[in-house]
Amino acid sequence: MQTQLKMLLLAGLMATLTGIGAVIRIPMLPVPFTLQTFFVLLSGCFLGPTWGAVSMGIYLLLGIIGLPVFAGGSGPGIVLTPGFGYLIAFPIAAYWTGKEAGIGRIREKSPHKTFSIWLNMVIASLLIFVPGIAYLWVLKNFYTGGSFPIFKAIFFGFVIFIPGLLIKSVLAAVIAVKLKDQIKIFIYG
């Protein structure tokens, strides 16, 4: 069967799952825990760099045309909100995970491999925060006339998310290793 067709369908489904991940929310301090970025990491891991990025692009489009797939409201107006920077970075994060911790690279179940996958997922999550903080900072400054300091943007846009980031990347790495055989069977028959 065509591998490309399966990848295309999986890319669509990963976009859907990311949207569902935004709905699954566990109240936690300091910020609620959602599975959005967890699925971002896994879509890169399962689909590889290109298809992972495509899948996240589809996810962004879904939210922009008004489907409730984002955690904080959706529709074209979302572009004007400070949180949009994180969303733009999803394809980049999926690309990184696909390139460095893709399913093709997981050969055997060794603790060392799981650790390197986890490490790359952490790097990919950090990549989400770079445009995220920048957009938050620029937009807040744009609206307030330059009185929003960068350290505040880093604190509210990054530091409070660190516990969630670590938990999600561990969860993603564990599930990636658990599901690798299923995915390989699915994609390559």
Next chain:
Amino acid sequence: MTIIQDITLGQYYPENSAIHRLDPRSKLVALLCMMMLLVLTIKLSVYLILTAVLVLIVSLAKLPFALVFKNLRPFLWLFLITFLLNLAYGQGKIIWMVPVVHWHITQEALQRAGMYTFRIGLMIVFAAVFTLTTSPMDITDGLARLLSPLKKLKVPVQEFALMMTIAIRFIPLLLEEADRIRKAQIARGARFDGNIIQRIKSLIPLIIPLFISAFRKADDLALAMEARCYKIGAERTNFNQLKLKIADYSILIGMIFLSIFSFVV
């Protein structure tokens, strides 16, 4: 986690009106045109006309005004900040001196603050009216058709549209599936409460079956599409043909007149 009814409709407000029946392509072009006008011109006359157009569209579309303006609520802080920021800077005739902080509020600044806030408000409402009157499937169709010239540049527009359609179609299915898996796991004695670590751990028996189910669905779909000779990159036809009608042409001509008027006035 609850199952949201009719989640595939997104913000869409189903109604049988002239605006809902318009071709998604002409609505998209009209929306882009309005946005351009709002970005490029900053004249009160143009904005008032656009407001009149907006009121006309909303009443033609039989949308409740309260629903339309509800879309502005998440942006209230944005309006406030834009207004105050623009108010704070400006030269000209001082109309009010704020005591204590020595803010000069000038007439120009007040006008500009009003106009910029008005502009953002109009943009958001126009975008909201578009998503309220066009279903996600229609938007996808319209986008794919509008962008189809990109196929010449080897951009797989059709495949993108297919992925969008699949994703839209699968949102309610997978949400329902997730709920079913949750109930099934509870029936097997799984617990979804406790402290944070336990709760996060309890997600694993939810996520893994969800993935497996998604893969299985994709597998079935791939098989079904294969059996119907689906081929990536092949020329395809649509079951629902989009066709521009008189109303669409009149909208487009109206937009041209509106643009000319905005730049001339």
